[in-house]
Amino acid sequence: MHMIPPHIHRDFFNRDTVTVARALLGQLLVRNHPDTKEPIAGIIVETEAYLGVRDKAAHTYNYHRTDRVRTMWGLPGHAYVYFTYGLHHCVNCTTMPESTPQAVLIRALQPTHNLPFIHSMRPKAKSATNLCSGPAKLTQALDIARALDGADLCSDQSPLYIAQVRKRSHSTSKITASPRIGVNYAQEWAKKPLRFHLTGNLHVSRQ
């Protein structure tokens, strides 16, 4: 595509987590990778809110605090990257002030920048809408792993950051809310509408 807009301000993340999850839709996730001159990026089209110590689906439920989730307890606007299912990485944006361990999981991107790199990392993807249509697909596509845990999302010098495409108050597309994916163990928290996606977008993990 074309020029990448400026990086987002930390205040953006220092807000209610559901507000951030909705406001992130339409913004750009940008990866500065040492092996490629051009940034790799895509529009965020699907997110989930994880509401910290009282949310039974959150990694920080019941004040859980170990090395893995250290980043979630820190400042807003940082990448919380975790490894799961023995195979996959997923990336979150931390929200709320320090010591309020909440985050937004990025679940899908619409690729916009450096498509050759994305295709090289996802050689078996059968269609353009299958490149980044899931939380572990997009970390494969952008080569995001545990080494990026704690990266500052509010600097264009960072290996991973968010660029602000639209103003926080101005919505360009309709947003659909639905239950989060893969959290059936979380009892009453499994049904809450904490997943958000751009209505009708073809790059989401599911409609």
Add this chain to the structure above:
DNA sequence: GTGTCGATAATCT
């Protein structure tokens, strides 16, 4: 298009 199932290892009990 749908559904089922195995892979695989860090993390926590």
Add this chain to the structure above:
DNA sequence: GATTATCGACACG
């Protein structure tokens, strides 16, 4: 030793 904020392959039709 059990669990897991997933994916891709394969079987259907």
